[in-house]
Amino acid sequence: xxxxxxxxxxxxxxxxAVHAHSKGASVALITxxxxxxxxxxxxQDGLNAALGPGDSPEAHAKETIxxxxxxxxxxxxxxxxxxASWVVEELDRWGVPFNRDGAAYDLTRLPGSATARxxxxxDMTGHVLTQVLYEQVLKSGIKLYEEFVVxxxxxxxSAVSGVVVLDLATGRFEFIGAKAVILATGGxxxxxxxxxxxxxxxxxxxxxxxxxxAPLVDMEFVQYHPFVLKNSRLAVSEVLTAxxxxxxxxGEPITEAEAALPRAIAAAIAGGRGEDGCVALEYxxxxxxxxxxxxxxxxxxxxxxxxxxxxxxxxxxAMHRLLGGVAVNHExxxxxxxxxxxxxxxxxxxxxxxxxxxxxxxxxLTTARRTGRAAADYTGxxxxxxxxxxxxxxxxxxxxxxxRREGGPNVAALRKELAAAMHQHAGLxxxxxxxxxxxQTIERVADAYKTAGVTSRNQDYNFGYLHYLELxxxxxxxxxxxxxxxxxxxxxGVHYRTDFPTADPNQGAQHHLVTLTSGSPAVTxxxxxxxRWQPSTN
Amino acid sequence: xxxxxxxxxxDPRTGGKPSQQEYSVDLAPGATVFDALVQIREExxxxxxxxxxxxxxxxxxxxxxxxxxxxxxxxxxxDKTVKDGVIAVEPAPYARQTKDLxxxxxxxxxxxxxxMKPWLVSDGAPAKPVTEExxxxxxxxxxxxxxxxxxxxxxxxxxDQGFMGPAxxxxxxxxxxxxxxxxxxxxxxxxxxxxxxxxxxxxxxxxEHCPVGIxxxxxxxxxxxxxxxxxxxxxxxxxxxxxxxxxFAKSVKESGWLDExxxxxxxxxxxxxxxxxxxxxxxxxxxxxxxxxPKRSGAEHIKRIFEKVEAEFKxxxx
Numbered sequence: 001x002x003x004x005x006x007x008x009x010x011x012x013x014x015x016x017a018v019h020a021h022s023k024g025a026s027v028a029l030i031t032x033x034x035x036x037x038x039x040x041x042x043x044q045d046g047l048n049a050a051l052g053p054g055d056s057p058e059a060h061a062k063e064t065i066x067x068x069x070x071x072x073x074x075x076x077x078x079x080x081x082x083x084a085s086w087v088v089e090e091l092d093r094w095g096v097p098f099n100r101d102g103a104a105y106d107l108t109r110l111p112g113s114a115t116a117r118x119x120x121x122x123d124m125t126g127h128v129l130t131q132v133l134y135e136q137v138l139k140s141g142i143k144l145y146e147e148f149v150v151x152x153x154x155x156x157x158s159a160v161s162g163v164v165v166l167d168l169a170t171g172r173f174e175f176i177g178a179k180a181v182i183l184a185t186g187g188x189x190x191x192x193x194x195x196x197x198x199x200x201x202x203x204x205x206x207x208x209x210x211x212x213x214a215p216l217v218d219m220e221f222v223q224y225h226p227f228v229l230k231n232s233r234l235a236v237s238e239v240l241t242a243x244x245x246x247x248x249x250x251g252e253p254i255t256e257a258e259a260a261l262p263r264a265i266a267a268a269i270a271g272g273r274g275e276d277g278c279v280a281l282e283y284x285x286x287x288x289x290x291x292x293x294x295x296x297x298x299x300x301x302x303x304x305x306x307x308x309x310x311x312x313x314x315x316x317x318a319m320h321r322l323l324g325g326v327a328v329n330h331e332x333x334x335x336x337x338x339x340x341x342x343x344x345x346x347x348x349x350x351x352x353x354x355x356x357x358x359x360x361x362x363x364x365l366t367t368a369r370r371t372g373r374a375a376a377d378y379t380g381x382x383x384x385x386x387x388x389x390x391x392x393x394x395x396x397x398x399x400x401x402x403x404r405r406e407g408g409p410n411v412a413a414l415r416k417e418l419a420a421a422m423h424q425h426a427g428l429x430x431x432x433x434x435x436x437x438x439x440q441t442i443e444r445v446a447d448a449y450k451t452a453g454v455t456s457r458n459q460d461y462n463f464g465y466l467h468y469l470e471l472x473x474x475x476x477x478x479x480x481x482x483x484x485x486x487x488x489x490x491x492x493g494v495h496y497r498t499d500f501p502t503a504d505p506n507q508g509a510q511h512h513l514v515t516l517t518s519g520s521p522a523v524t525x526x527x528x529x530x531x532r533w534q535p536s537t538n
Numbered sequence: 539x540x541x542x543x544x545x546x547x548x549d550p551r552t553g554g555k556p557s558q559q560e561y562s563v564d565l566a567p568g569a570t571v572f573d574a575l576v577q578i579r580e581e582x583x584x585x586x587x588x589x590x591x592x593x594x595x596x597x598x599x600x601x602x603x604x605x606x607x608x609x610x611x612x613x614x615x616x617d618k619t620v621k622d623g624v625i626a627v628e629p630a631p632y633a634r635q636t637k638d639l640x641x642x643x644x645x646x647x648x649x650x651x652x653x654m655k656p657w658l659v660s661d662g663a664p665a666k667p668v669t670e671e672x673x674x675x676x677x678x679x680x681x682x683x684x685x686x687x688x689x690x691x692x693x694x695x696x697x698d699q700g701f702m703g704p705a706x707x708x709x710x711x712x713x714x715x716x717x718x719x720x721x722x723x724x725x726x727x728x729x730x731x732x733x734x735x736x737x738x739x740x741x742x743x744x745x746e747h748c749p750v751g752i753x754x755x756x757x758x759x760x761x762x763x764x765x766x767x768x769x770x771x772x773x774x775x776x777x778x779x780x781x782x783x784x785x786f787a788k789s790v791k792e793s794g795w796l797d798e799x800x801x802x803x804x805x806x807x808x809x810x811x812x813x814x815x816x817x818x819x820x821x822x823x824x825x826x827x828x829x830x831x832p833k834r835s836g837a838e839h840i841k842r843i844f845e846k847v848e849a850e851f852k853x854x855x856x
Contacts, residue, residue, distance in 0.1 A: 033591045033599065034597070036598075037592065037596075037599050038591070039591075039592070041592060042592050042596050092718075093660065093718075094658055095658035095676075095713075097674075098673065099673065099674075099677075101670065102669070103669060106670070128680050135657035136657060138652060138657060139657040199593065230568065231568025232594065233594055234594045291678075294681065295681065298595065298613070298749070302570075302610075302613025302615075303613065303615075304568065305618075410581065411580070415580075455581075455582060455585070460549070461636075461637050462584055462585060463586070463587075464579065464580075467579075
């Protein structure tokens with residue numbers, strides 16, 4: 001029994017856990033891998049904070065809202081940009097060695113921004129932040145469940161009661177009671193191929209909340225990274241591409257920017273202008289900055305046998321982030337009592353229709369800080385739900401049934417089919433026909449999933465069963481993404497429809513909410529909060 | 539590309555004996571060994587045990603031995619490793635195997651890491667000015683992914699699993715060089731306990747194994763220097779190191795020689811030295827040590843160097 005259980009040990013999850021603990025809550029953190037091995041460690045852009053001379057949180061908020069096609073909720077963006085200085089001060093105090101210029105922070109102008117406001121720790125900002133947050137988790141004495149998989153979040157009446165977990169090492173199920181559950185599972189990257197996914201990016205929290213009836217928001221906005229190294233999942237660091245980059249296909253430059261850039265690169269490759277399915281990313285490599293790009297150089301050499309100093313890399317776009325997620329209020333609360341969400345699985349409506357490099361870490365850290373504290377407050381004076389093993393027994397029986405299946409469809413093949421369809425029809429370029437084809441594929445895969453078996457019936461470390469669970473969660477996210485994309489009959493940010501290629505101001509004033517209703521996704525609308533800037537006034 | 543993987547399987551929980559299993563996989567161009575293992579587990583055998591998540595060198599969980607080479611499988615391309623269509627995959631050495639290619643990483647790595655008080659300790663004001671130069675050094679240390687390769691290469695861990703090891707010691711050093719941390723003395727004392735930094739034999743294996751250029755052997759030497767500079771010549775439970783250290787310096791300063799017998803007597807005492815007699819006899823018969831050390835010509839110069847350095851050191855400490 002804990003006051004707060006955090007599901008997922010990435011940057012957002014650890015930040016929420018540390019802050020819930022700082023408010024006196026008993027906290028457990030459940031992670032599928034080592035806490036220093038989450039997807040977060042691969043983040044290589046930076047952390048935006050308006051700390052430079054002449055910069056202000058207001059200027060930062062304005063740029064964020066413009067970049068996001070006016071679909072971000074403006075009061076939320078405002079508080080995220082304002083909280084940046086708090087978060088940075090705290091991280092520094094905890095030991096993050098941000099790059100400095102003398103004694104002041106060395107701010108990098110990241111792509112898409114007119115201002116230098118990216119704090120970096122060389123090309124490994126995510127890795128360094130993860131380590132420092134893990135150190136704080138250890139210092140706090142937060143209870144860690146490592147290599148535990150959450151199978152479901154549970155409710156009792158209208159409020160959350162805990163989570164059912166699977167101990168990967170032993171194969172045992174367990175129910176962990178909690179007054180509050182914070183979902184911090186990351187996004188469903190493995191729903192797309194190619195993508196920048198780590199092995200376990202299945203965005204489970206989105207599926208947990210969706211199945212409990214909580215609405216998801218902005219699910220149609222799926223952002224691709226323009227520069228992902230050939231044959232790999234490595235997104236080339238924005239810290240590198242910030243320095244005079246040029247993209248060429250067959251020697252011809254591609255000049256589109258931001259949300260339109262991945263689409264333009266994909267079009268060039270599809271039009272036969274690429275080489276081995278890639279375009280050339282050209283940049284000026286400053287040898288004085290060799291140390292800054294140590295990790296990138298080592299990865300590029302290990303993965304592709306190339307040298308960073310050559311100034312040219314073969315790249316192609318790959319799915320990178322889901323901008324939407326579980327709809328939450330200003331304090332990370334979902335529509336279900338005691339259920340909170342942070343990080344990429346949360347629809348905090350900070351990014352709108354396009355997320356700027358450097359804003360993802362900022363949004364995660366600021367909202368998780370707020371949410372961790374709010375969740376601790378929520379638990380104050382609340383009684384624990386009665387302890388029950390009913391849910392663990394249920395999970396055990398379910399697994400038994402799946403283990404009994406013989407010769408069903410292969411989970412990996414199903415995921416591949418799904419990921420290919422999502423990339424083709426619900427990726428960079430969409431239209432009504434394609435989205436309906438994606439829907440059909442999802443239905444077919446979901447049907448096959450009902451009879452799919454696993455290749456091993458072992459109890460301990462059965463990763464096959466884990467992948468089975470992940471596919472189930474990916475299917476729920478897929479449904480919501482496609483329903484939301486079909487309903488948005490306009491183009492905005494990363495959502496591009498060939499049958500509706502322009503922006504529609506009326507639709508642009510509304511978020512889409514997707515709620516599971518009688519087994520199907522139902523789309524409703526919620527007005528975008530535009531208290532400060534209107535699209536017409538710029 | 540069709541490749542056969544011969545993977546060492548072992549599930550100690552079920553009491554089975556280690557065996558080898560063959561899997562053939564058709565791989566996409568550019569696939570790494572990690573990609574191949576993932577493909578095997580997802581498509582053919584969900585029970586295959588190995589760790590690894592990011593697939594791009596950051597999580598440090600996927601270290602295995604591939605056709606003899608021990609390193610991160612995610613940065614090891616199949617086409618550069620395969621021999622006659624085969625890659626043999628075995629678990630990393632020393633650590634207790636838990637399943638197939640997985641080992642007990644908690645005991646082998648993380649317990650030692652957690653024992654290092656691995657978080658910044660500050661009494662409010664930074665100990666030294668926070669400069670880019672200092673931060674750059676900290677960042678180099680923080681490249682560490684805890685992949686464990688330095689500990690897998692360590693010749694001391696080979697004979698003593700209790701040795702703190704280069705991974706944990708490097709973590710301690712990361713805080714010692716951070717100008718914002720104010721617990722350097724406490725950390726040096728901790729790292730100077732028995733089975734700590736003074737047990738390192740500087741064989742350089744850690745530095746050769748480290749994939750991110752941290753050079754842990756060098757860092758352990760730096761840590762010893764730092765310790766001496768702080769007047770800490772050993773941990774509280776580890777007085778032998780300080781005696782050895784003093785006797786070593788005294789021997790060279792006074793005679794210009796390293797008098798092994800005197801140093802042993804000073805460090806170990808009479809009983810301890812008797813215990814080591816067989817070692818001494820062996821060393822004598824092989825001509826590794828001498829019984830008599832006549833005063834060396836030029837010894838007075840050595841003494842003067844000592845006195846000069848000692849004076850400078852004292853002045854520097856003030």
